[in-house]
Amino acid sequence: MRHIARQANIRELILDGVDALLARFGYRKMTMEDLARQVGIGKGTIYLHFPGKEELALAHVDRIAERLLRRLGEISAARRSPPERIRAMLVTRVLFRFDSVAHYSQNLNDLLSAVRKELLARRQGHFEKEAQEMAKVLDEGREMGIFSGADSLLTARLLIWSTNSMLPFNLTARELGKRGELEERVSRLADLLLQGLLQRPRDKKLK
Amino acid sequence: MRHIARQANIRELILDGVDALLARFGYRKMTMEDLARQVGIGKGTIYLHFPGKEELALAHVDRIAERLLRRLGEISAARRSPPERIRAMLVTRVLFRFDSVAHYSQNLNDLLSAVRKELLARRQGHFEKEAQEMAKVLDEGREMGIFSGADSLLTARLLIWSTNSMLPFNLTARELGKRGELEERVSRLADLLLQGLLQRPRDKKLK
DNA sequence: AAAATGACTAGAATACAATTTTGGTCAGGA
DNA sequence: TCCTGACCAAAATTGTATTCTAGTCATTTT
CATH class of the missing domain: 1.10.357.10 (Tetracycline Repressor, domain 2)
Known part of the structure; x- marks a missing residue:
């Protein structure tokens, strides 16, 4: 049923990436692709853990x-x-x-x-x-x-x-x-x- | 010497206008002409009392x-x-x-x-x-x-x-x-x- | 079967040029 | 002496073409 928390702490890693990119680019210029690359995962994977930007x-x-x-x-x-x-x-x-x-x-x-x-x-x-x-x-x-x-x-x-x-x-x-x-x-x-x-x-x- | 305070309280009237226009339009959309009209004076007169917007x-x-x-x-x-x-x-x-x-x-x-x-x-x-x-x-x-x-x-x-x-x-x-x-x-x-x-x-x- | 991916698309953002608006000045009027 | 509004350079806005991106989903990987 749960569509979150597939892997151990992927969610945490994504949020670490958000922190890094917010600091570097701000919200608007932080793109989902940037974020995926930063975390080292595919863009779609983010959407398995979060509903959106x-x-x-x-x-x-x-x-x-x-x-x-x-x-x-x-x-x-x-x-x-x-x-x-x-x-x-x-x-x-x-x-x-x-x-x-x-x-x-x-x-x-x-x-x-x-x-x-x-x-x-x-x-x-x-x-x-x-x-x-x-x-x-x-x-x-x-x-x-x-x-x-x-x-x-x-x-x-x-x-x-x-x-x-x-x-x-x-x-x-x-x-x-x-x-x-x-x-x-x-x-x-x-x-x-x-x-x-x-x-x-x-x-x-x-x- | 003083280039402010020509008339009694014109300065106050101008600031009253600023208050009204800030409320209605915000800072960016408040124009100096709007303001002059609101106060009932010429645009140049504002600059006798204030250095700028x-x-x-x-x-x-x-x-x-x-x-x-x-x-x-x-x-x-x-x-x-x-x-x-x-x-x-x-x-x-x-x-x-x-x-x-x-x-x-x-x-x-x-x-x-x-x-x-x-x-x-x-x-x-x-x-x-x-x-x-x-x-x-x-x-x-x-x-x-x-x-x-x-x-x-x-x-x-x-x-x-x-x-x-x-x-x-x-x-x-x-x-x-x-x-x-x-x-x-x-x-x-x-x-x-x-x-x-x-x-x-x-x-x-x-x- | 479950999880992850990235090519794809509609809509948003951007870039750029043409046009309009506006902050500030100042010659002239009251 | 005080005030004004026409004027101008610079900034903002508009219109349009182009690029970018959030979110989706068919396909691949595990």
């Missing part, structure tokens, strides 16, 4: 998101304190995406403008999954009495929003600044947010 | 930023508690920009892609001024013992970064969601950040 680009960004999500899952499961884990997750979501597109000379929005609409939809999905993973940790922290008791998923979505401007969507990795500076920036922001999340002995009212 | 678009976004900055200045000077002011400033910087481009059908980055480079540079300047205005309030709050004692300007820059993803740069106002939802979102984020900024009686260490 658009889906190739989208699957590529999906893969980045999935890899990130796996990393977040590892951090989430690590035996560190919830605040440390949240901090690591925020830093990771920014730096992982930075590293994933550091070799591109365009930002992702421009690179994939031909599939903008679907790209935005997928991104929403990716963000939501990231939020869910972070919400788990927030819940844990709340049960331990470390975090204050707001709705975890809503809070996690805020953490996502607050770090989204550091992702290479409308700025290239280069334009976002040096990796070290970016790390510094997201780290500081994470610390600030975490201070806000911590349960405090006696709440000071905002007037 | 690119500068028109950039002056338009500058004006939005200046107006916002004036509002932030008002909030900054209001006699409310520093946390309340910071909160209002964050909400304002998001909603004011939302309202300023709500009638556009494209996001700002795409709308002004022809002047992308200079646009990014100006934006940096705008952000920095916003940060400076917020830093004032942070300093005030620190002197009152309300905020903890980190570098105010650095902290203000973090507040800017954390709300930047809610600005209509790569998403249209429509795509950012309903105004009410956006307000809710930025408000919640502001509250979270403020919690992080507050001086706490005894600091709980993060492990």
Whole structure:
């Protein structure tokens, strides 16, 4: 029944090729023949694994998101304190995406403008999954009495929003600044947010 | 000596025209003749106030930023508690920009892609001024013992970064969601950040 | 039989020349 | 002194011929 996953990891190899060609040519100038040659397979074979060119680009960004999500899952499961884990997750979501597109000379929005609409939809999905993973940790922290008791998923979505401007969507990795500076920036922001999340002995009212 | 500001507010009228035509046609299809007609002046007159078309678009976004900055200045000077002011400033910087481009059908980055480079540079300047205005309030709050004692300007820059993803740069106002939802979102984020900024009686260490 | 291939085709992209439009100038008018 | 619109070089657009490419599928390979 399944018409995908014929060979072991051919799909992965194709996506590796997509990554290389997107970096070198961009979406429009990446041709299916180029890609087949790059991967060392016939053009038709690509269509045994992907329905078309658009889906190739989208699957590529999906893969980045999935890899990130796996990393977040590892951090989430690590035996560190919830605040440390949240901090690591925020830093990771920014730096992982930075590293994933550091070799591109365009930002992702421009690179994939031909599939903008679907790209935005997928991104929403990716963000939501990231939020869910972070919400788990927030819940844990709340049960331990470390975090204050707001709705975890809503809070996690805020953490996502607050770090989204550091992702290479409308700025290239280069334009976002040096990796070290970016790390510094997201780290500081994470610390600030975490201070806000911590349960405090006696709440000071905002007037 | 000055070759600008001949008449009272002709410059403002021209920028009003730019706003109308950008919304209706976008940057490329907005012609200088269209604009002159829209404003009711001769084409040459525009060049007495602006050096060229690119500068028109950039002056338009500058004006939005200046107006916002004036509002932030008002909030900054209001006699409310520093946390309340910071909160209002964050909400304002998001909603004011939302309202300023709500009638556009494209996001700002795409709308002004022809002047992308200079646009990014100006934006940096705008952000920095916003940060400076917020830093004032942070300093005030620190002197009152309300905020903890980190570098105010650095902290203000973090507040800017954390709300930047809610600005209509790569998403249209429509795509950012309903105004009410956006307000809710930025408000919640502001509250979270403020919690992080507050001086706490005894600091709980993060492990 | 299952998997992979590349020749093939319709439609899209490109190239190029002819034509139109437009950003910017400036001599003249109000 | 301030403003204007005719004017021009350069850019954008249009029309057309040509090339290129996404996707298909009959054939070959495994």
